[in-house]
Amino acid sequence: MARDATRPIVVGVDTSPAARRALEWAMDEALLRGCAVRAVVVWSVDVTSEPPWLPAEEIRQRHARELAGTIAEVSRGRARVPEIVPVVLEGAPAAGLLEEARGAAMLVMARRAESWVRRALLGSVSSACVKHATVPVVVVPPPSAGPADAEEWPAHDAGATTG
Secondary structure, three states, X not given: OHHHHHOOEEEEOOOOHHHHHHHHHHHHHHHHHOOOEEEEEEEOOOOOOOOOOOOHHHHHHHHHHHHHHHHHHHHOOOOOOXXXXXXXXXXXXXXXXXXXXXXXXXXXXXXXXXXXXXXXHHOOHHHHHHHHOOOOEEEEOOOOXXXXXXXXXXXOOOOOOOO
């Protein structure tokens, strides 16, 4: 544990309640370990939700503001807050998180409350990170996850992973 104290905890952050919960978990763990948190948002131009002529720097700045807002929201009211370093990267989410986590103490991310069909068809950032990370990965369940949500994958699909 002592050598992990200088290595940060990397956490993937977006504006979802699940990501806020993952950031909370990472902050609590960082306080226990005495290390920093690198709060990472990875973005790419999404022509389905943004005009393609919007300057990339404008999109990056919006993500930086959203990240700062999420960090402020999660930090509010806490007696102690670890050092938090905001990181805004452009690229594919899984690849960006995996690269940022190299050499970290761990990678923390949220599992979205999505149907198993959506994850099976589209893949999952958390699944890709679990499969390819070079550091331990903690996948924090969404706030609404309870015993009923635990078995989202069909029981007969033993080779499937959640997240």
